[in-house]
Amino acid sequence: MWTRACVLLVLVTGCAGQPRPKMRVGAPLENKGDLFLKREFHQDGVAVDTVDVIQRLAHDPSSKGHITASRTWRTVAMLTGAASGALIGWPVGEAIGGKTDPAWELAAVGGALTLTALSLAVLSESQLHRAARAYNESLTAAGAAPPFEVGQWDRFDPYAHLAPPRLAMQRLDPLAPGSPALLVPAPP
Numbered sequence: 001m002w003t004r005a006c007v008l009l010v011l012v013t014g015c016a017g018q019p020r021p022k023m024r025v026g027a028p029l030e031n032k033g034d035l036f037l038k039r040e041f042h043q044d045g046v047a048v049d050t051v052d053v054i055q056r057l058a059h060d061p062s063s064k065g066h067i068t069a070s071r072t073w074r075t076v077a078m079l080t081g082a083a084s085g086a087l088i089g090w091p092v093g094e095a096i097g098g099k100t101d102p103a104w105e106l107a108a109v110g111g112a113l114t115l116t117a118l119s120l121a122v123l124s125e126s127q128l129h130r131a132a133r134a135y136n137e138s139l140t141a142a143g144a145a146p147p148f149e150v151g152q153w154d155r156f157d158p159y160a161h162l163a164p165p166r167l168a169m170q171r172l173d174p175l176a177p178g179s180p181a182l183l184v185p186a187p188p
Contacts, residue, residue, distance in 0.1 A: 066131035084113030
């Protein structure tokens with residue numbers, strides 16, 4: 001019976017994790033995650049491997065500083081979280097063990113450190129999102145079409161997927177002298 005259960009467990013866990021494709025350098029990243037510890041990046045609507053994205057962004061000059069900051073804050077958040085777990089677990093273990101007066105002050109300090117660790121983890125994620133944004137802006141400066149982001153309607157072209165990349169559409173600045181607000185082909 002145990003053998004069947006172990007085989008079933010191995011098969012289920014082996015099928016659950018299908019590898020994601022690697023990031024294509026030169027293609028814009030779409031950030032589908034949020035600041036609450038959900039990392040997910042897409043390219044052309046397909047989810048890409050997040051670890052590969054972080055490694056490739058670390059070598060990109062425009063996003064290297066943000067990736068370094070993200071890794072630093074994540075390390076500090078993990079160390080703070082580990083310390084908070086120890087501080088919370090010590091008095092809980094004493095209470096389970098039958099001690100009449102556990103040190104609940106340690107648990108209170110551990111709770112405060114847990115909130116600090118969560119804040120640092122969110123800061124780490126925000127740096128990761130900034131790295132992706134800096135990478136996309138460097139592509140835009142190089143002439144590639146940026147991905148659609150909420151609040152950037154002036155750069156969204158619903159027909160861009162039909163045109164070759166060099167003919168992607170962009171909107172002219174309507175406030176620039178002598179420039180009408182029309183869609184024109186992007187420079188090659």
